[in-house]
Amino acid sequence: MDRRETIKTLVMGGVASGLILHGCVPGEEKQEQPAADAKTDREGYGRTPDEAARDEALWDKTFFNEHEMATIAVLSDIVIPADDTSGSATEAGVPEFIEFIVKDIPEHQVPMRGGLMWLDRESGLRFDKQFIACAGEEQKAIVDDIAYPEEALPEMRQGVVFFSRFRNLVATGFYTSQIGIKDLGYVGNTPNVWDGVPQDVLDEHGLAYDEKMLKECIKPEERGEIMEWDS
Numbered sequence: 001m002d003r004r005e006t007i008k009t010l011v012m013g014g015v016a017s018g019l020i021l022h023g024c025v026p027g028e029e030k031q032e033q034p035a036a037d038a039k040t041d042r043e044g045y046g047r048t049p050d051e052a053a054r055d056e057a058l059w060d061k062t063f064f065n066e067h068e069m070a071t072i073a074v075l076s077d078i079v080i081p082a083d084d085t086s087g088s089a090t091e092a093g094v095p096e097f098i099e100f101i102v103k104d105i106p107e108h109q110v111p112m113r114g115g116l117m118w119l120d121r122e123s124g125l126r127f128d129k130q131f132i133a134c135a136g137e138e139q140k141a142i143v144d145d146i147a148y149p150e151e152a153l154p155e156m157r158q159g160v161v162f163f164s165r166f167r168n169l170v171a172t173g174f175y176t177s178q179i180g181i182k183d184l185g186y187v188g189n190t191p192n193v194w195d196g197v198p199q200d201v202l203d204e205h206g207l208a209y210d211e212k213m214l215k216e217c218i219k220p221e222e223r224g225e226i227m228e229w230d231s
Helices: 003-013 015-022 049-059 066-079 094-104 106-127 136-146 154-175 178-184 199-204 211-217
Strands: none
Touching (some): 049 094, 066 154, 094 106, 106 154, 154 178
């Protein structure tokens, strides 16, 4: 099972939501915002005026610098790369989501910035270059050493703690985006076309539709219209 399938399984099983929403700050319960799909979706559907104003203020602030954002983008796509059925974390707007979340929930700021610094330090010690300048195999070697807490060496603990938080944010951002929801196969309250009880079922129970009712009500092509009753 690859990383995407593992994360998808956690999300669909309800485990990831508990880790993501409650595991980042011990003793506190934080409700994270849904991912803003790409950079343009800033309307804030369903937000009160005060909430929308706060969101806009957060969007207008900048926390991560360009290098940090580039590192977040690379690392996000290592966690959830593109595949044959769906786009990558960056295509889902995950880096922008993470930038927003650390401003919305400041408790993330120090651990995230410190973790990105640790990542560059580790890649510098191993490969004498920053993480984003490393080859894919080199990046994967570092990630593999911090992605599995039970197998990680004690000296990797800081990286493990950072990556666990980072992976949770990536999963949250991706699977609350349009791309991620489609990848899950979740359709929600999607309207369909109902053309009545199947004829064989009606025949089995000796029932039939009233012809007048049938003509007035079973019209899929008019399902979006409001019925006007004359009696």
